[in-house]
Amino acid sequence: MQSSHLSTTTKPRVVICRNLGPDVMPLLEGRSDVEVVVWPEDSSCDRKWLLEQVRGAAGVLLMFPEKADKALFEAAGPSLRVVSTMSVGYGAQFRPPIKLSQRSTRSTEHIDLTELTNRGVKLGYTPDVLTDAVADITVMLALMASRNAGSTINLVQSGEWPKFRWAPFAFCGPQISTLPSSPDRTVGFLGFGRISQATLKRLIPFGITSCLYTANPHSPPATDRDTAILSHHPTLKTLRRVTADELARSSDIVFVLAPGGESTKHLVDEAFLRKMKKHSVLVNASRGTLVDSDALAKALSEGWIWGAGLDVVEGEPNITLDHPLVKEPRCVILPHIGSASIETRIDMATLALNNLLAGVFGEELPAELKI
Amino acid sequence: MQSSHLSTTTKPRVVICRNLGPDVMPLLEGRSDVEVVVWPEDSSCDRKWLLEQVRGAAGVLLMFPEKADKALFEAAGPSLRVVSTMSVGYGAQFRPPIKLSQRSTRSTEHIDLTELTNRGVKLGYTPDVLTDAVADITVMLALMASRNAGSTINLVQSGEWPKFRWAPFAFCGPQISTLPSSPDRTVGFLGFGRISQATLKRLIPFGITSCLYTANPHSPPATDRDTAILSHHPTLKTLRRVTADELARSSDIVFVLAPGGESTKHLVDEAFLRKMKKHSVLVNASRGTLVDSDALAKALSEGWIWGAGLDVVEGEPNITLDHPLVKEPRCVILPHIGSASIETRIDMATLALNNLLAGVFGEELPAELKI
Numbered sequence: 001m002q003s004s005h006l007s008t009t010t011k012p013r014v015v016i017c018r019n020l021g022p023d024v025m026p027l028l029e030g031r032s033d034v035e036v037v038v039w040p041e042d043s044s045c046d047r048k049w050l051l052e053q054v055r056g057a058a059g060v061l062l063m064f065p066e067k068a069d070k071a072l073f074e075a076a077g078p079s080l081r082v083v084s085t086m087s088v089g090y091g092a093q094f095r096p097p098i099k100l101s102q103r104s105t106r107s108t109e110h111i112d113l114t115e116l117t118n119r120g121v122k123l124g125y126t127p128d129v130l131t132d133a134v135a136d137i138t139v140m141l142a143l144m145a146s147r148n149a150g151s152t153i154n155l156v157q158s159g160e161w162p163k164f165r166w167a168p169f170a171f172c173g174p175q176i177s178t179l180p181s182s183p184d185r186t187v188g189f190l191g192f193g194r195i196s197q198a199t200l201k202r203l204i205p206f207g208i209t210s211c212l213y214t215a216n217p218h219s220p221p222a223t224d225r226d227t228a229i230l231s232h233h234p235t236l237k238t239l240r241r242v243t244a245d246e247l248a249r250s251s252d253i254v255f256v257l258a259p260g261g262e263s264t265k266h267l268v269d270e271a272f273l274r275k276m277k278k279h280s281v282l283v284n285a286s287r288g289t290l291v292d293s294d295a296l297a298k299a300l301s302e303g304w305i306w307g308a309g310l311d312v313v314e315g316e317p318n319i320t321l322d323h324p325l326v327k328e329p330r331c332v333i334l335p336h337i338g339s340a341s342i343e344t345r346i347d348m349a350t351l352a353l354n355n356l357l358a359g360v361f362g363e364e365l366p367a368e369l370k371i
Numbered sequence: 372m373q374s375s376h377l378s379t380t381t382k383p384r385v386v387i388c389r390n391l392g393p394d395v396m397p398l399l400e401g402r403s404d405v406e407v408v409v410w411p412e413d414s415s416c417d418r419k420w421l422l423e424q425v426r427g428a429a430g431v432l433l434m435f436p437e438k439a440d441k442a443l444f445e446a447a448g449p450s451l452r453v454v455s456t457m458s459v460g461y462g463a464q465f466r467p468p469i470k471l472s473q474r475s476t477r478s479t480e481h482i483d484l485t486e487l488t489n490r491g492v493k494l495g496y497t498p499d500v501l502t503d504a505v506a507d508i509t510v511m512l513a514l515m516a517s518r519n520a521g522s523t524i525n526l527v528q529s530g531e532w533p534k535f536r537w538a539p540f541a542f543c544g545p546q547i548s549t550l551p552s553s554p555d556r557t558v559g560f561l562g563f564g565r566i567s568q569a570t571l572k573r574l575i576p577f578g579i580t581s582c583l584y585t586a587n588p589h590s591p592p593a594t595d596r597d598t599a600i601l602s603h604h605p606t607l608k609t610l611r612r613v614t615a616d617e618l619a620r621s622s623d624i625v626f627v628l629a630p631g632g633e634s635t636k637h638l639v640d641e642a643f644l645r646k647m648k649k650h651s652v653l654v655n656a657s658r659g660t661l662v663d664s665d666a667l668a669k670a671l672s673e674g675w676i677w678g679a680g681l682d683v684v685e686g687e688p689n690i691t692l693d694h695p696l697v698k699e700p701r702c703v704i705l706p707h708i709g710s711a712s713i714e715t716r717i718d719m720a721t722l723a724l725n726n727l728l729a730g731v732f733g734e735e736l737p738a739e740l741k742i
Contacts, residue, residue, distance in 0.1 A: 018539055043536050065537055086539060132548035136577065140514035143507055147708065153521065154528075156704045159692035164706060165414050166436055166688075168389055168457060168716055175712030177503035181721075182714045205572045206507065279713075317537075321530035333527045335535060337518065341546035342650075343553045345539055350552075 011035045012058035012079075012360045017045035017066045018086075020349040027353055034360065051075045059360040061352050063087060068111040073119055082359020083111060084124035086352035088339075113371055123369045124355025126348040128194070130339035134311075135198035137338045138285045141309025142203075142253050145281040147173045148307070150332045174279040174306055176253070178207030186210040188251030190244065190267060191258030191286065192222075197229070199255060200236075210238040212247045214258075248275035253283060260287030268292065273299040279306045285338050288314035297324035300331055307331065311338045382406045383429035383450075383731045388416035388437045389457075391720040398724055405731065422446040430731040432723050434458060435481050444486040453730020454482060455495035457723040459710075484742055494740045495726025499565065500718040501710035505682075506569035508709045509656045512680025513574075513624050516652040518544045519678070521703045545650040545677055547624070549578030557581040559622030561615065561638060562629030562657065563593075568600070570626060571607075581609040583618045585629075619646035624654060631658030641666040647676045656709050659685035668695035671702055678702065682709045 013035040019025065019042065028036050037053050039045040044065045054060055054075050059082040062068060068083050116123055144150070148171045155161055164170075178185050185208045189196040192213035200211055215222075226239045244267065248254065254276065258264050268282065268291040276282070282305060284291050293314050299305050307330040313319050316336060325331045339345065355365045384406040390396060390413065399407050408424050410416040415436045425431055425446050430453040433439060439454050487494055515521065519542045526532055535541075549556050556579045560567040563584035571582055586593075597610045615638065619625065625647065629635050639653065639662040647653070653676060655662050664685050670676050678701040684690050687707060696702045710716065726736045 021540055042538060063537070063539060129550070132550050132578070133546055136514060136546065136548050137518060140511060140518065140520065143511035144515070144520070147508060147511065147712065149511065149515070149520075149705070150524070152705050152708050153524070153703065155706050156690060156697065157525075159697070161688045161690050161706045164688060166434070167413060168434060168720060169392055169713065170711070171706070171708050172711045172713045172716050175504055175507065175714045177507050179500070179503050179714055179718065181718050201576045202573075205576060207503075317532045317535060319527060319532050326527065326530070332524065334520070334523050335526050335532045335542070337523050337542050340541070340543045341518065342540065342543045343546045343550055345543050347550065347552050349539060 013037060013056065014059040014061065014356055014360055015050065015053045015057050016353075016356075017050065017060070017062040020086075020353065021346070023346045024349040024353060027350065031357075034357065054080075058082070059084065059356045061086065061356045062110075064110050066110065068116070070112055070115050073112065073115040073121070078119075080119065080121050081362070082122045082124060082356060082365070083116060084352045084356040084359065085111060086126055086348050088125060088127050088130055117371055122359045122365055123371065124352065124359060124365045125367055125369045126351045126355075127367055129347040129351060130344050131194045131198050133341040133344035134195050134285055134338040135202060136341070137311055137334070138195065138199045138255060138257070138283055139202050141283045141285065141311060141332060141334070142255070142281060143176060144332045145283060145307035145309035145330070146176055146253075148330070151329045154329075174252070174281070176203070176206050178209065183207070184209045185253075186212060186238075186251050188242075188247040188254045189213040190247065190254065190256045190290070191215070192241075193257065195285070196255060196257045199257070200229075201233075204233050204236055208236060210250075211236060212238075212240055212242045212250060214244050214247055215241055244272065245275060248272050249277075251280060252277065253281050256282070256284040256290050257286045258290060260289050265289050266292040266295075268296070270295040270298065273304055276305045278303065281306050282308045283310075284308075285311040288312040288316050293323070293325055296331070297328055300325075300328045310334065312336055384408060384427065385430040385432065385727055385731055386421065386424045386428050387724075387727075388421065388431070388433040391457075391724065392717070394717045395720040395724060398721065402728075405728065425451075429453070430455065430727045432457065432727045433481075437481065439482040439487070441483055441486050444483065444490055444492070449490075451490065451492050452733070453493045453495060453727060453736070454487060455723045455727040455730065456482060457497055457719050459496060459498050459501055488742055493730045493736055494742065495723065495730060495736045496738055496740045497719040497722045497726075498738055500722060501715050502565045502569050504712040504715035505566045505656055505709040506573060507712070508682055508705070509566065509570045509626060509628070509654055510573045512654045512656065512682060512703060512705070513626070513652060514547060515703045516654060516678035516680035516701070517547055517624075519701070522700045525700075545623070545652070547574070547577050549580065554578075555580045556624075557583060557609075557622050559613075559618040559625045560584040561618065561625065561627045561661070562586070563612075564628065566656070567626060567628045570628070571600075572604075575604050575607055579607060581611075581621075582607060583609075583611055583613045583621060585615050585618055586612055615643065616646060619643050620648075622651060623648065624652050627653070627655040627661050628657045629661060631660050636660050637663040637666075639663065639667070641669065644670040644675055649674065650677045652677050653679045654681075655679075656682040659683040659687050664694070664696055667702070668699055671696075671699045681705065683707050 011034055016038045056079050057076055058079055061084045063086045152171050187208050192215055230239050273295055309332045311334045351367055358365045382405055387409045390409055427450050428447055429450055432455045434457045523542050558579050563586055601610050644666055680703045682705045722738055729736045
């Protein structure tokens with residue numbers, strides 16, 4: 001009888017492109033049924049090393065800096081059963097799978113889906129687990145952009161606090177919480193998926209009274225869901241799907257939490273920003289491409305809106321000091337750390353590892369991206 | 372009949388130490404029953420100017436940088452009926468009035484209470500209105516301290532993002548939100564007044580399961596209040612008054628929101644910090660004196676705790692670049708902006724003005740600090 005690559009005499013090999021840390025790597029200890037190869041450095045996996053190691057492998061676990069392109073699939077050969085990416089999308093950290101089929105030919109992604117499907121390789125990913133981590137960062141950015149966190153931290157960090165002349169309205173920004181003299185707040189979500197809903201849930205006790213959102217025009221109304229949300233949160237008076245135009249005009253905070261890609265590129269452009277309220281704040285925690293950086297810089301410097309909080313910027317990570325948003329005092333920029341919490345990244349790594357092992361042994365993946 | 376200083380022939384004069392801005396100053400327009408003198412510059416009121424203008428005045432409205440000391444009371448003379456401070460306390464922004472009588476002889480405050488009471492002058496202040504603004508900043512600081520906001524903003528602001536080597540756990544911090552793999556979170560409040568309760572309310576949808584607090588040992592148990600909070604928030608399993616020791620050992624986030632003064636000085640000291648969890652975060656949004664800065668710097672640099680978020684620092688605003696906390700990468704410092712939201716400062720200024728006018732005309736003050 002011919003030995004297969006799943007037999008005990010030839011153990012399947014898996015290539016893991018990063019050390020997954022002391023909380024996750026021990027899951028592989030004592031596994032005698034698989035040969036594990038791990039990139040030994042604390043950096044992106046060397047491409048040449050990867051192409052060598054993947055030869056004859058049954059599975060590969062990678063992250064978005066690593067590319068699973070045609071060359072990798074060819075190097076791996078027919079033994080490859082699964083690619084497992086430690087990311088919610090196949091391109092970068094945030095991308096809902098719903099529009100996947102529309103983008104399978106895009107060349108900018110880190111996984112070549114055409115090669116993958118043609119070769120019958122399964123794709124594991126890590127959805128859902130990062131919802132709460134990103135919602136936390138989204139709330140944080142809304143608060144920071146409103147309350148001048150960038151300028152005020154900078155005052156202290158530059159040693160200028162002792163010279164600061166206190167004044168009744170110095171460093172004041174719009175308040176997210178309602179108060180008796182200002183009892184209404186409207187938040188607007190461009191895209192109302194899991195992260196948006198988790199963000200709304202966190203903001204309701206701040207006194208949010210109205211929530212507007214946009215959705216894919218082809219998606220049916222979610223009346224039941226919206227009724228359920230309203231009935232669970234009696235202080236929330238309104239929850240409505242609206243046009244982007246109405247959302248821009250009516251929201252005190254606009255959250256950009258829609259999928260990336262061509263169809264949403266520069267959804268927030270000059271025209272959108274000009275419609276926003278003068279004391280409103282823009283938060284982007286999805287993909288940089290949704291917001292036109294030049295238009296946003298203009299909106300901030302000319303005072304069309306109050307402030308911005310960004311976890312993502314178009315063209316990242318190549319955001320240098322000459323970028324129009326970097327020195328804008330009302331713009332807080334984080335280097336894409338939405339899902340970067342210890343617990344969430346452990347969950348993502350664990351899920352990626354379980355996807356890898358399930359794929360190698362022909363089992364159902366805990367989270368398979370069906371294409 | 373002798374004309375009094377309240378007669379129509381001699382209008383009472385009020386001295387206002389700062390321009391209260393375009394939302395509040397118009398409240399004085401058309402008031403023919405009062406002579407208004409306002410410090411004309413956008414800076415602290417000149418002391419000499421104040422002592423001259425206050426002569427024979429019926430009321431003075433000031434902020435914490437201005438001192439209502441013996442010299443001011445003497446300059447004003449017997450006409451003075453009210454001092455109105457645009458602050459929650461008589462010393463700095465945050466100080467609950469409950470312990471006031473214990474501190475009436477302290478010389479560091481901006482209002483000399485002995486002079487005030489001996490002369491029968493009323494004191495107006497602005498409590499309550501800043502609760503929500505401070506709770507917002509408190510939540511923001513907890514998120515920022517956990518999720519490495521200081522270091523990550525700095526990465527972008529220094530132009531280093533393009534060179535950053537992405538890694539699965541780079542910039543990861545402990546997650547405030549619960550997740551299925553980590554379903555419990557305990558928050559601890561040193562002091563459980565209005566701001567603490569407003570902070571807890573905001574944090575509950577992040578998944579907080581347990582809340583511990585300390586209270587003044589002389590205060591009775593607040594069983595009814597705690598039962599009510601628990602019944603309103605079914606996901607909150609525990610709400611308990613504990614010792615500072617238990618609070619330090621058990622909390623994932625410790626919030627310092629107790630009154631200042633000698634009795635609470637360095638409540639958070641080396642011994643307290645050494646008991647805290649390694650992944651815990653400390654937030655101080657009350658008074659700088661409650662936290663020993665040197666001990667906190669040691670705790671952060673030696674990794675006893677994860678991070679800190681401070682809106683107040685002992686010795687502020689004289690916090691220079693050589694301060695041990697300023698360059699601590701896991702310490703976020705804001706320059707005391709807890710109440711600095713536009714809406715709240717308008718409310719504070721409006722209340723201060725209404726206190727002033729009520730005091731001048733012998734009416735009941737909307738918010739009088741009874742001594």
